[in-house]
Amino acid sequence: MDPIKRQKDNIKYGIDIWNVYDFMYLNHNKIPQLVVLEIVIPYESDLIIESKSLKLYLNEFYKKSFSNKEVLIKKIKSQLELTIKHPIKIKVLKKFRPEPKYLDLNNTKLKKTKPNTIIKFNGFRSICPVTSQPDFANIYLYLDKSIDVGYLNKYLMSYKEHGGFHEKCIDKIFIDLYSKLKPDHIEVCGRFQRRGGIDINPIRGTKKKILFNNFREFNQ
Template sequence: VKTRFLGKKTPGISKYSPKILEKVERANIQSMSSFFGCDFWNAYEFSFLNSSNQPVLETLEIIIPMTSLNTVESKSLKLYLASFYNKKFSNIQNALKLIEKDLYKLVKTKVSVTKVKKHPVPPKSLLVNNKKNLIPKNKIIRFEGFRSICPVTNQPDWANIYIHSSDDQIDAKKLNRLLKSYREHGDFHETCIESIFLLLLDDFKLSNVTIFGRFLRRGGIDINPLRSTQSKLLFSNFRDLSQ
């Protein structure tokens, strides 16, 4: 994967720079076409100037549908958001609308950008690490310490993985083995979660399943892919303590 900024030294940016945004083509558009989901991006370092010329620092939630042709390369998004620091807005809504407009041009799908006031708490879940039994259906299970490798920088990405199946039991021992097998796997967050999702359907024979990867932030941004067989998504954009 070739990118302009990820893993490279970048120059300082002193003014609003939408052209710095870089697209990444989705890897599994065809195989995921009959399913549902989105990517929750939390950007913790967004600043601009208000009408009094005073700096404002906010956290943003960016929701990109999984059906978009492209997503955004994370380092370019960090640099793009950083370029707002000296741009003046009469209110934050004007800034959010501009970000939505710029991201729409990049990913070719409507994107939601909102100010985060408070993240929901994580749902009650059953820790599946080291369990070897069958997990009853309709239980939210959690695997802690998921690790994969960024395919560009070769640096580790960490996450807690949440899984729910309303119709079928899940073999905990087999699931642990699957999730631990990604520890040296090189792929972006979204591709890893989609790969696991498809394996849960094909190898585990689950008919109704939702998976949510809560990844730790890098560069002030965390990316949290959610994939499901159901159009009504089970999870909100909650925040784990480790995030």
Template sequence: MNTPQDSSLGREVAYPSQYDPALLFPIPRRGAREQIGLDEAALPFVGHDRWQAYELSWLDRRGKPRIAVATIGVPCTSPNLIESKSFKLYLNSLNSTRFDDDEAARQRMVIDLSACAGAGVTVQFGVPPLVEEGEGESLDERDVAIDRYGPPAPEYLSADADAVVTETLGSALLKSNCPVTGQPDWASVSIRYHGPKIDRDGLLRYLVSYREHAEFHEQCVERIFSEISQRCRPEWLEVEARYTRRGGLDINPWRASPGIAQPARTVRDLRQ
């Protein structure tokens, strides 16, 4: 019988780089229920375990990242619960996996999670807003092929010196890794500038090239600011990244040209 002591919980484990459903660790419900006098065949309640996954991503057919917020329902009548750390590792094993479409990714999760729980598990996707309302143009639905996920590739950055604009561009596809633990760091990034018009496809490819890069949040934002400044030559620039919570903390590094007022917005976005 699997027990929590047999799982990866509390142990140092390398974060997966390839899809692996074997990471999921089932723990039978029977033992704990017997301790409190519950009969598996005649439970005095109905219910489910509802999981909310805010750090879920995979690749489309052309290698561009996709993101979603998933709601997962595990029926309380399933013979097994799903151990939490194994669940997190499994979800992160999807990061480099290509699916034909979003439904194929969802169905893969349904199959794998149901096999672990020993009963039918439901999975629903909600796609978070790629750019918050009023915050500019999202890059994330651009039809581009991507095949570079690290190290950061500033050579993708370029701008049209004949078209000077003031605009805000955003992406929810920024991901890097903690240089200490290897854990994935997820963020939405906002880039506001005045100057030569930045090439959208190149900027998106550049941001996605951080996907396997290991650097602290603050350092990533400073690198993005510096490399856009050097390659695109804006008259002024500000870059803000809103990272998802870890241990109850979210961090939102902001770097801007001198004289730019700091952002007034302090509320969390959906994934935070």
């Protein structure tokens, strides 16, 4: 696997949730097991993993046998931590959490949002700086302050030609909105559509306890 240096900004807390859908291994009876992996990488890590190299690494497990899931997870976890030199969390995902209740930014008639509201922007688009292909996501935002609906819509739509990795787009949204509003509590979550069987969902916030969990969008 190939590590990539994380370009850090002035952000206190965050995680990157990677859901791996195309993962198969053999159990102790050599019977194929197709499962979904959840990998959580803390923002504090100085390194992240290049997604294609992770996919190639995980693809090799289809022909490897393990006595149980715990042994499997321990092997993958140790290799990932060796690669990025930081503790991570990984598990076999049994189900996704439900989507939180939110204000639909695309269709609301409000001119300003209310404080302490979860806002959802549907149809975020950015450009992968490596392939020049579009990336699509829904953006979830928690703010303890109100914000102008028209401004926020225009701001998030302005990313449609922006070149940036998933993580850096969410970093920038967090920093821009934090600089503008100076809230005590803000959290930004990007639920990106999968590429190569993996979706990457960065979360950035001002509180150590993360508000958004690993829920799944219909189109992910």
